[in-house]
Amino acid sequence: MSDAIRVVVHPPSPTGGRRVRVDGETLGLAHSVVDVAEFLRRAGLEIDPAEVAGTPWIDWRGVGPERWSPET
Template sequence: MSGPIRVTVHPPSPTGGRRVRVDGEILGLAHNVTDVAEFLRRAGLEIDPAEVAQVPWIDWRGGGPERWGPEM
């Protein structure tokens, strides 16, 4: 990939979980930071689950990495 990688973790869905996108492509519905790390690994981006919350290139929308439940 050329240029900066854009990772977006969308707000929690009404039924729980958060959609994860890398450069516009949906990778799946994550239910925790371990899921996010696994989706990124499958996309060729190795990251430790413990670091997912701290990296600046992940855009957490609708709450940070501690929010996974349905919207209230």
């Protein structure tokens, strides 16, 4: 994986889910690491869902990969 690729998973939205961006382009609203892996696959970046949480080239904003719903 190239260090030049920037994947950002934004904090949970008020309605749930997290926006996923690659190199500034929004790929969609993910509700799990499986969704993140699917968005990345569609963008040509193959990754196993089991590896998404620990991948150093994904920038988890606000909170880590364990949280997908808004703070209550």
